[in-house]
Structures are given as C-alpha cells and as structure tokens.
Amino acid sequence: MKFVTFEKPNGSNRAGWILNEAYAVDMHEATDGRLPCNLIEFLDNSEENIKIAAALSLTIDHKGVYLLSDLHLKAPLPNPRSFRDFYAFEQHVKTARENRGLKMIPEWYEIPVFYFSNHMAIKGSGEEIIKPKECDWLDFELEVACIIGKTGRNISAAEADDYIFGYCVLNDWSARDLQRKEMKVGLGPAKGKDFSTSIGPWIITKDELERFRTGKGFDLAMKARVNSVQLSKGNLKELYFSFGEMIERASAGVTLYPGEVIGSGTVGTGCILELGEKVHPWLKPGDKVELEIENLGILENTIIEESR
Incomplete structure (x- = not known):
C-alpha cells in the first residue's frame, strides 16, 4: 500500500x-x-x-x-517524531572525503553513524524549498527514508524488519558552506541541515519491496535530475549498512517510537558535493530537483529565494 x-x-x-x-x-x-x-x-x-x-x-x-x-x-508524514540521518553508502563517503583531500577513517566501517536533523522542517513533493539567505552552496542529497512503525528498544538487526512500517524517497537538503564552517568546530552538521528536508511522494509499505531485497538493501535504481538533466545514478542495493543495522544502532539504549524517520545517507554520485561543481554548480533559485527511486516514485521540489 x-x-x-x-x-x-x-x-x-x-x-x-x-x-x-x-x-x-x-x-x-x-x-x-x-x-x-x-x-x-x-x-x-x-x-x-x-x-x-x-x-x-x-x-x-x-x-x-x-x-x-x-x-x-503533502509530505506523507508531515511531522515525524524525529529524523535521524545515517551515512551508509561507502562510495559517497569515500568520494566526498577524497574531494576534500581526506582518507577514509576505519571507524566508519565499525559502526553506522548518524546525526539528528530538524523534524519540524519537513516538505513534500511539489513544495518549494527556500534557500537560506546566507547560503551560496546549496545541495541536494539522494536518499531513502525508513519509517518506524512499532515501539522498540535495543532492537537487533535481525529483528529490525518487524519495526519498519515502510519506505519513501528522501532529499536531505544541505547548505554546504554553512555545514563546512560549523563542522570545523567539531559538531554538526546542524544549521547546514536545519532549513528543510523533503520526503514523499508517499510511503510504500515494506511488503511491497520484499521481492526486490538483495544483500543489505533492495535492487532499486536511484536517480537525481536538476532541471531535467540527470546527474546521479545509484542503487539501494549498494548500502554498506542495512536498515536493520541502522535501527540496531539507533535503538541501542534508546526507545524508538512509531513515526520516527531513519535516513539512509546519500547514495554514490547522489549530490553536487560528491560530483563536483564542474559537473553542476550549486543550486540556485529557480532550479527544479527531481529524485526518482524505482517503485518509490518521484520527489520533486523547486528552489526559491528567501522573501524577507
């Protein structure tokens, strides 16, 4: 459904x-x-x-x-109870770090890591995204969201599927210049992610995707287009950490509740930060971003200028 x-x-x-x-x-x-x-x-x-x-x-x-x-x-879940975004695709992490002259850190392979983002700034497909006034490096991020459907604590990866309600497309909008500055302090991302996150156009229940399950993910093609030009191409089966492993980490010593959102992190090639400005410049008002994931639909948003 x-x-x-x-x-x-x-x-x-x-x-x-x-x-x-x-x-x-x-x-x-x-x-x-x-x-x-x-x-x-x-x-x-x-x-x-x-x-x-x-x-x-x-x-x-x-x-x-x-x-x-x-x-x-509207956004299928306009006011989720929380939003944790993980960092679960190896290609994205490696390439983004290489572009900044950084090597992979061994700790990334040991635990799935996440940050909390603003669960009260959720947008749906077709809604406009306001570019923060102080942001010049606006980026999209091609991701999948998992919606928690049952209360649980200290959930093992093996049993985590019982706690999943469904999945949807997710765009973790990023003000890269704000993010870069604040993370130099040793915390974040925070303000660089604070202004908006898009999900939609619907949440598909987990049973609908079972036939696509493979490895730690699902065999579902993922694409991103800006102004109808395709920039990104990946697949949900490329997850290094499964959603079960993410839920195990998120629920360790913590109770998860129905209506909490777990993000996958960005698929390989799934953002301008990774692709580089030579492939596409940072987003600007008027740009239309479409994220398409096979069997999950198309999430579409247009960037606008802050009015005041």
Whole structure:
C-alpha cells in the first residue's frame, strides 16, 4: 500500500492511501472514524490499523474516495517524531572525503553513524524549498527514508524488519558552506541541515519491496535530475549498512517510537558535493530537483529565494 497525506478541496488535511493509482482514500472518512485523520496516530497502532485498511473493499464511488487530481499531496508524514540521518553508502563517503583531500577513517566501517536533523522542517513533493539567505552552496542529497512503525528498544538487526512500517524517497537538503564552517568546530552538521528536508511522494509499505531485497538493501535504481538533466545514478542495493543495522544502532539504549524517520545517507554520485561543481554548480533559485527511486516514485521540489 502507498500511504499519503493530502489537502482536500475544502482545505482540510487528511491521511490515507492510494487506490487504483488515480484515487486517494481519506481513511478517517471511509471507515466512519475507525481509522484516524493523520498518519502519526495511524502508526501508533499500525499493525491493527493496516489490517482494517486492507480489509476494506473500496470502489471509486465509496465515501471518502477522491480523485488524486483534485487533491494536493503533502509530505506523507508531515511531522515525524524525529529524523535521524545515517551515512551508509561507502562510495559517497569515500568520494566526498577524497574531494576534500581526506582518507577514509576505519571507524566508519565499525559502526553506522548518524546525526539528528530538524523534524519540524519537513516538505513534500511539489513544495518549494527556500534557500537560506546566507547560503551560496546549496545541495541536494539522494536518499531513502525508513519509517518506524512499532515501539522498540535495543532492537537487533535481525529483528529490525518487524519495526519498519515502510519506505519513501528522501532529499536531505544541505547548505554546504554553512555545514563546512560549523563542522570545523567539531559538531554538526546542524544549521547546514536545519532549513528543510523533503520526503514523499508517499510511503510504500515494506511488503511491497520484499521481492526486490538483495544483500543489505533492495535492487532499486536511484536517480537525481536538476532541471531535467540527470546527474546521479545509484542503487539501494549498494548500502554498506542495512536498515536493520541502522535501527540496531539507533535503538541501542534508546526507545524508538512509531513515526520516527531513519535516513539512509546519500547514495554514490547522489549530490553536487560528491560530483563536483564542474559537473553542476550549486543550486540556485529557480532550479527544479527531481529524485526518482524505482517503485518509490518521484520527489520533486523547486528552489526559491528567501522573501524577507
């Protein structure tokens, strides 16, 4: 199933799922209130709620079913409970460090590392991204997000799949000049990531991807385009650390809750920092960035100038 959050013609925001690729179901309306209005509450009891959703026999004439063309899709999880972004693709890490004259550090191979980013600055596909005023080196990052669907603590990598609700495309926008300066102090990234993160266009449940599983990831092609020109090409099967290993690390001594987001980190070739400015200059207002991942959809955003 593909879960979405959308704005209805009357201006209300609701959550539900895609039906027949052309319709969206308002899950609260279609079930006479048995399912909640938003995805966070749905995830709080995701196993039981998915059973309710899957058992519904809906037609396009059913109450609560709307044409997608009449709706405005939002970020599928507009206010996640947290956002941890990992650093799990070796090619990206190696190349980005080589471009700065740095060697790989052995500790990277020992543990999957992550940072926390601003979970209250989430954007959806089609939404505009405001370039920070003080940023001249704006970058995209081609990633996958994993959505936690069950509470757990000290989760092993082997059992982590039981705690995953689904996956979606993720763009971890980066103000590279801000990031570079603050990380010289020994902390961060923080302000360099603070302004926006995009996810969408929907969250696909984990069962839909099982047939693509291979190695530590999934055989899913990943591409990035800027102004319709393809810059990046990778595959989710290239993960050095699996999402299970990321969840094991994140949950060590810590309770994870439904609605938390785990990012994969950038796939190889998946950002301008790695590709170099000779391939493409830093992003500027008016640029349109499209991230496409096979079976997960296309996440599209346009950069705009800060208005004040």
